[in-house]
Amino acid sequence: MIIEDELAALTAPAPAGFADSVYARWVEVDGPVGPLYVAFTDRGISYVCPTSWMDDDRDRFLDSFRTRFGRPLRPAVKAPAGLAGAIRSGRGSGLTYDLRSVGDFDRAVLAKTLEIPPGEVRPYAWIAREIGHPAAVRAAGSALGRNPVPILIPCHRVVRSDGATGNYGFGPQLKIDLLHAEQVNLDETRALGRRGVHYLASDTTGIFCYPSCTHARRITPAHRVELANLTAATAGGYRPCRHCRPA
Amino acid sequence: MTDELPLRLSRDLEEAFPDVVAAYQQAVFTTALRMSGRPEDAADAASEAFLRAYSALRDYPPERIGQLQLRPWLLTIVLNLVRNEARAASRRPAQVGLDGAGHAEAREGPEEQAQRHDGQARLGCLLTELPDTQRTAVVLRHVVGLPYAELAAVLGCPEGTAKSHVARGLRRLRTMIPEEAR
Structure with missing residues (x-):
């Protein structure tokens, strides 16, 4: 066989599912306190955003995802397996996440946050101590503020040591609403905090x-x-x- | 159909981009595969190339997108990714299991590997032995099937020079193939 023909035979089709390694998919699902936009890739869930935070404007959500991740996004036929159950139970630890955009420290913070059960809260200092960086309390807070998959990785369950709920990427009121929906007794937590x-x-x-x-x-x-x-x-x-x- | 793609992209990136992936995924993946010689890295490099292209297109003004030569542009992106990955890998210590498994394979060069394979796999290994420019020229011209005009655009040289890179690469490949296998 002449070498040109042998070379031509070396073309290879892209692997099956190649397009899904380029695109993310998105769905709208019911969340604990209102609908959510959820985006995911072939590696797992990569982005969650309450629709209210985008004024229920789907195009704003699509644009914010594409800008943040530099990845095209198409509608999904169905939601990732286990998503509805995880939202219902408040336990996101059984889902797979695509955290390629997240650095090592932030990833450790998020993995630790995933351990907090629904209905309970932990202080920022707890996260910092548990991941072996007890002095990095503020850094842990910043990492949670950048959480690309809030609600599923429950950064709303991390609060201030004095019993105040603290800040939240989607505004402090949504954090309070989420904790109320999980039956956290915020009045008691705050009252105890006030008494030291x-x-x-x-x-x-x-x-x-x-x-x-x-x-x-x-x-x-x-x-x-x-x-x-x-x-x-x-x-x-x-x-x-x-x-x-x-x- | 691919002639209209730049214009469609300039009008509606999100609508037209899937067709860009569909039209060029084989060329981009084949280039990554035959330049790196490693199937496991080639798929990653190919999807990363489309992501880089997508991000760039989001920033380009429509006039610039409308005038793009998509195929050589995409192939240039994936070639850079494969080159950077190879450079990064050469700085990393070779990964060897604790029991020493994988040693033999890691130590032998492409020519020894080629001895163990036949036909296609052998030629694929030999390609990675060519000097960078010749390998690029041969892969793009004869494996991917790129016209000389587009090859010259990728290599950043006149068409005549691109032709001579291809010719020299082929000549060298022929000398590398063992007598009995020809």
Whole structure:
């Protein structure tokens, strides 16, 4: 065979599904407090935005995605598997995410945030400590502010240590609405914060928790001990809860 | 049909871009594959090339898009990506399993690899042995099937020079193929 023919035979079709490695797809789905735009690639979910944040203008959403990710976007036939269930349960840890646009530090912050169960909140300082950068509290807050997949990776469950809900990429009111929808008792959290109470302990189990921890909520009023700080917890002989890991 | 693509892109990028991917994905992927010699990297380089093109098109004024020669432009983008990746890879230490597996394969050069393969795979390996410009010229002209005018645009040289790069590349390839395989 002459070499020109052999060379011509070396053309290769692009692999199956090649177009899906270029395009992202998008859907509109019901979220916990209003509809959401959700964009995803062949690697996973890459962008979530409440439709209200875009004034329900689909073209604004499409343009903001294309600008932020430099990727063309087409309508999807169906939503990614498991999305509706994850939104209903408030647990996004079973979904796959495309976080290629996210740096290592931010990724660690987001992975940690994914562990916070629905109905509970953690302080920014908790995230920083859990990922091994206890001094990087502010950086953790900034990373959460850049979260490309809010609500599914529940950055709304990260609040200030003084019990205030703190800032949110889509405005503080949406953060409050999301936490209310998950039955977080914000009035109590704020009231405790105002009194300088950061932990709740049980005098029967000898364990202390963050106030929103599922175990703290089971402590009966008669056995509930309010603690201002870790020194008080240590002095009282309490050990940190293994679920919410307050220390 | 591909003649109208630049004009359609300049009018409605989002509507026309899927047709650009459909029309050129084989040329872009084949170029990445035959320039890098690594199928696993070629698909990534090809999709990255379309993403770079898309971002650039979002920034270009419509007049500029309307005058683009899409195929040589896309192939230039993917060639740069493959070159940059090869440069980055040469700075990274070779990845070898803890048990030393993969050592032999990592140490042998393209010619030794070519000995182990027949036909197509052998020629594919030999291509990666050519000097960069000759390899580009041969791949684009004879594998992708690019006309000389477009090849000259990609190489940034006159058509006559592009032809001689192709001719020299072919001559060199013939000398590399073992006698019995010809």
